[in-house]
Amino acid sequence: MSEAADAARKSIGARRNPESAEAILGAAEAVLSEAGYSGFSIEAVARRARAGKPTIYRWWPSKAALLLDVYQRQKRVDTPDTENLEEDLVGFLKNLFSHWRETSSGSVFKSLIAEAQSDETAAAALADYARGRRAQTGQMVERAKARGEVAADVDAELVADLVASFAWTHLLTNRLDEDEATIRTAVRYVVRGIALA
Amino acid sequence: MSEAADAARKSIGARRNPESAEAILGAAEAVLSEAGYSGFSIEAVARRARAGKPTIYRWWPSKAALLLDVYQRQKRVDTPDTENLEEDLVGFLKNLFSHWRETSSGSVFKSLIAEAQSDETAAAALADYARGRRAQTGQMVERAKARGEVAADVDAELVADLVASFAWTHLLTNRLDEDEATIRTAVRYVVRGIALA
Amino acid sequence: MSEAADAARKSIGARRNPESAEAILGAAEAVLSEAGYSGFSIEAVARRARAGKPTIYRWWPSKAALLLDVYQRQKRVDTPDTENLEEDLVGFLKNLFSHWRETSSGSVFKSLIAEAQSDETAAAALADYARGRRAQTGQMVERAKARGEVAADVDAELVADLVASFAWTHLLTNRLDEDEATIRTAVRYVVRGIALA
Amino acid sequence: MSEAADAARKSIGARRNPESAEAILGAAEAVLSEAGYSGFSIEAVARRARAGKPTIYRWWPSKAALLLDVYQRQKRVDTPDTENLEEDLVGFLKNLFSHWRETSSGSVFKSLIAEAQSDETAAAALADYARGRRAQTGQMVERAKARGEVAADVDAELVADLVASFAWTHLLTNRLDEDEATIRTAVRYVVRGIALA
DNA sequence: AGTTAACCGAGACGGTACGTCAAGTCTTCGC
């Protein structure tokens, strides 16, 4: 897609060159999807983007920061609203799995998790991100509470945590091809467990 | 514990020297728990074990293989049997969390997961291992089925998957200090969801 | 002499650091004269010069290239001009022998010859160098021709070859302590052989 | 030629197994002529000879000793006797050059010289060998003295040194293809220089 | 005749060096 420009980019004076930033993020994504996490290095990204390493380091202090930006630049999976919690959660997981499978997002996110195991700041950023996602996912449960599908004292974020954990683990162990029936069964176990009366 | 012997180890003939193997695994564990995954290099392990790098590469073709051996050398968490599924699962998770927290196992396993994201063989080994653990954990559910606590058509491994995913994710995001109440609540959501009638 | 600077050298921007080059050549010379050819390794030079191996490899593709540079950095022996061929050649050999004996040049040149036996590029470089030296040495003979000391059809380079061969062989077999009388006798055999009438 | 036997050699009791010695020397020669000095390692020889490394080290304390044995096992170039010094020396050099060119002797001898630059014992052995060869070559000059071709006070070994140096240098700089005319010219310069009256 | 001793192949051992790759820092030059 947004490959490196043919001609060498020059400085545009004393301010950030948005072409460079774009080229770097694009190159990072491309490198990641072509060579995987093991081939993902600042050097490789710089080569691919026809940029100097310091240019990358100036704007992204670590590999983790770059990964995070790449991940966040990609379209988000949104949470469905079908007026039924089971359908919402199954839909969400199906969308998430296929999004991870079919775009480079899966690779990017896996890499981010891996990176977080050796980089403190990546760990913090990932924790923040995950917290936010749990809150967002939890809203599906909150809506179900409001509809009376689910007991009022249910910890929505904890439910979101269960669901997200299931997704993460499948991503990390290359099981994104799980069929819908299995996903639905897993979701149902949880939804029944929190259902009202 | 089993640090490198004071005197230099020599060859014991044309066969593997178990002292060296032991020293290397011990050194790997020590390096990992002291310097973390980011400081874990074959060089560092060799230095620590007073072993030559080729000796390590002879027996462990990759960092992943070494990590796997280190993890498997450590004592396992076993699955309780309290005649009650909720207690079994809560006990299992509590044991697992404290084992991961209090020994170096947590670091080792996190590192293994991270490594699996860049190493194909590590990924396969990890997948195998996880499959085995799901089966083992699933037996708690099977026993509950036999006792009539749980519906007969429940997919025991899927339940184990949910539980293990919860554990993995907490490990990977440094949330092993989750209190018992939260763990119990999460377990209860699932156990209720599969309870008979 | 020009040892590595006390403080660590830093980059001086996107161009070759002459201090590093100097430190590396100096270190190479020092290592060679202290540990000999057998102790001469890129690693040792890098350690001594407080330089990174990649810095050495960036500028000298092989051990041979480094050796050649070290040799050429050293002061040259020049060819005397005494209006008498025998004196010229004896003087040249005496100077050369004492130069090889008293500086590290001898070691360096021996190493270069040794290296050329296992390195193609070193062999080529050495051949080039030797050809150049023969031409230069041959000028002493050409001058003698012009003076009428020597027959006009004498192959000056071949004479230079004989003289240089004598020197090389003495260097390679540690016979640089040959006394002047012997050198003079050897030279005289050749000079008489090409004398006019 | 005498390649390794098909079946594994066994010990023949508490004494040196000549089959092994033969196989090792043969393998050394083969490795040298196929891979050159740079590929010549004790490991490679052991592999090729299907021998254990200690068997080699037991009988040859260094690479140099092995090289020397290999060289001495090969047929020698002998000194012609044509009743004419120029013809003798030209014949000798022609034979030597073609022997070095057409058998592996050239490689072997070059390697030996190279090895002598980093190995003290090889240097000593080579010096001894060279001294012996000078004496032998000098006999051609002695015979010429006896015939009255050459002045009585000529230093025969020094003449031999000049001739041998010429040969060594051509070997070391890959100039063994020198044509006969050039060889003859060089020889003539020296022979004339020592001729009687 | 039984024991001993040295040889044999094999291959693991702790090391050193190889040549390469990437990390993160630094400085100069161009816009």
Add this chain to the structure above:
DNA sequence: GCGAAGACTTGACGTACCGTCTCGGTTAACT
């Protein structure tokens, strides 16, 4: 005055040999 770019030091990578060691087995020579 900032951005771009490449050189810098550092350190790890995985491999090849080094020379030493111990093994299990074999055979000849010495009790």
